[in-house]
Amino acid sequence: MATVEIKELHKSFGDMEILHGISFTIPDGAFVALVGPSGCGKSTILRLIAGLEEITSGEIYIGDIIINDVEPKNRNIAMVFQNYALYPHLTVAQNMGFSLKLLKKSKAEIDRAVQHTAEILGVNKLLHRLPKQLSGGQRQRVAMGRAIVRKPQVFLFDEPLSNLDAKLRVQMRAELKALHRRLATTTVYVTHDQIEAMTMADIVVVMRDGNVEQVGRPLELYDKPVNQFVAGFIGSPAMGFLPATTKVGSSEMVLSDGQVLSKPTCVALDGDYTIGLRPEHIRLGGDGASFKATIEASEQTGSETLLLARLADQEITILLRERFDTPIGDVHAFVIDPTAVQVFDSKTGARIET
Amino acid sequence: MSAKARARRTNFLLDVTLFVICILLLTPLILLIANGFKTPQEMLVWPPTLFPKDPTLENFHKVFTETPLLQWMLNSFLFALLSTVAIVATSALAGYIVGKFPFRAINIIFILFLATAIIPFEVYMIPLYFQVKALGLLNSVGGLLVGYLVMSFGIFLIRQNVIASIPDELLEAARIDGAGELWIFWYVVLPLLRGPLAALAVLAFFQAWTAFAWPIIVMTRKKSFTIEVGLANFQSAYTVDLSLLSAASAAVMVPSVLAFVLLRRNFVEGIAASGMKE
Structure with a gap:
C-alpha cells in the first residue's frame, strides 16, 4: 500500500495539451474517484500513473518514489480495464495467474493465490473456463481477480462498470466497495458516472478540460461545490440554474420574470448572480410558496415524481418524494428552503459563500 | 404464384x-x-x-521411371515449406509491428511494404536473377527462396487482423502484468493470430507450390527442377507427349488435392480475408 502523489502534471499529445498542471494527493488506502465529462483527462491521469503514457512534465510519486521513468511492470500497480482485457486464449485461472507466472512464482504458489482470490470473488467454479464462456459480470470479477492476485500497491480502475447493465452495476458497486474495505489498497477509480463516484469513493476529484475543479469528500462536493460546474455535475438529477439580481441590503433574489426568492444571507451582495436549486430541495408549496413554475413534463416512477418545469424562462427539474399527478401546462406553486439556495458569481461561476 | x-x-x-x-x-x-x-x-x-x-498404367510407370518426378515434387515441397515458414514468420512479426506501433517511420515502412505489391515480379525478376547468380545460388533452394521469403499481402493481412482482433488494452494489461515485448508477442499475440496465420500459411504454400516463372529461370539442372518446371519440360523433351504429361499432372495433383481437403477451411478463410475483415 502506498500514497500516490501527483504534482504539477502536464500531458500533451503533439501540440494538444490534455492536462494543464494537475496536483492532488491520494492518501494511503483511500478510494479516490476521478470524475468528469468525457475528454476531461481523467483516463489520461490513470494511464500516466500506470505508465502506459509518457509524462510530459510534472511528477508522480507512489510511496516516496518518483515513478516517472519506472517501467509499468515495476510500478507494482494493477489495472482493470473497461473492456476487461482478459487474455482470450487463456482460462480464468491462467488469466489470474498470469502476472505471478511472470514473477516466476512456483506453480503451487500461483495455484494457491488464484484459488484464494477466486474464492473472494466467487469465481472459483469458473477457473477452467475461457473468457468467452463467461457473462459480463463474471468477466468483470475475473478482471478484478487478476488485479488482486498480485497484491499491488495501487489499484487502477478505468470505468470498469460501464459495460454492465444497470442492475449488475449497482451490485458490483457494492461488491467493489466491500472489496476495498477488505483489502484497504489505495485505489484510483475513473468514471464519468458521478453516482459511482459519490457512492464508492472516499475522495472525489472532479475534473474538467484537463484541470482539477475540486477535490473533496462526496457530500462536501454536493453541499459546497466550489463552482457552478461542480454543482451541476454532482447530484442527479442535476441542479437547476437561474439568473437573478439583488441589491445591497436586500434579502431577496429577483428572477428575470420578476418572481422573488427569499435569501436572507445575501444582504451583502449586489448585482447579477446565478442561483442554483437542487431538484430534491424543492417541495410543493401552499400559502408560503416561494415561486410559481409551469409544468412541461412529468415522470412518475411510483415512489417519486420528476417534474420538468419552466421558471423565469429557464428549465428546472423538481424531484418530489411523493405522487403528484398534474396536467402538462399547469402552473404550480413550490417552496424552497432559503438556506438550500446556492449562489454563484454569474461571470466566473464561483460559488459565493452566503 | x-x-x-x-x-x-x-x-x-x-x-x-x-x-x-x-x-x-x-x-x-x-x-x-x-x-x-x-x-x-x-x-x-x-x-x-x-x-x-x-x-x-503404362504412362504413370514411364513418368516415374523416366523422369525424376518424385525428386521434383520433393524439391517443390521443400521450397514451399521453407517459403511458408519464412512468410508466416515475417508476416506475423511485421504485421504486428505495423499494426500496433503506429509511429511515423513505421507507417512509412508499411507503405513501402504495400508498394512492393504493385510492382509486378516480372519487372525485377531479371535483375534478381543476376544477383542470385552472383551469389552462386542458382540451382539451389536458397536461390529459389530469395523472392519467396516475404509476402506483402501477408503483412497486410496480419496487420488488419491485429488491428481488428487484438485490443490495445490486452497488450497494456500484459505490460502492467510484467511481460516484456517479445514475451507478449510470443504468448499473447501469436496465439490470437493462429487463425489468420494458418490461412496465410495455406496461401503461401500454394503460391510457392505453383510458382513457375522464377523457378524456371533459377533452376537450370533437371535434377533441381520444381514440379511446375518439370511438367513444362515434357513439352520440349518429349514433343508434347500428352499422355505422359497428363499422367504426370494427375500424379502431381494428388498432394495438392489432399492438402486442400485437409486445410479447406483455412484456404477459404485466406481467400475471403481480403483485409476487410470485421
Missing part, C-alpha cells in the same frame, strides 16, 4: 446454374485424369472419351 413457390423456383434455377458451372469446371480436370490412363492411340480419338476404354 405464391412467394414460397417463387422462392423455390429461384432456388431451383440457382442450383441448376451452379451445377452447370461446376460441371464446366470439373470436366477438364476429369479429362486430364482420364488422359493419364489412356493409350497414345486413344488420346487422339475425336471426340475425346471421358472414360478410357482400355485403361493402362
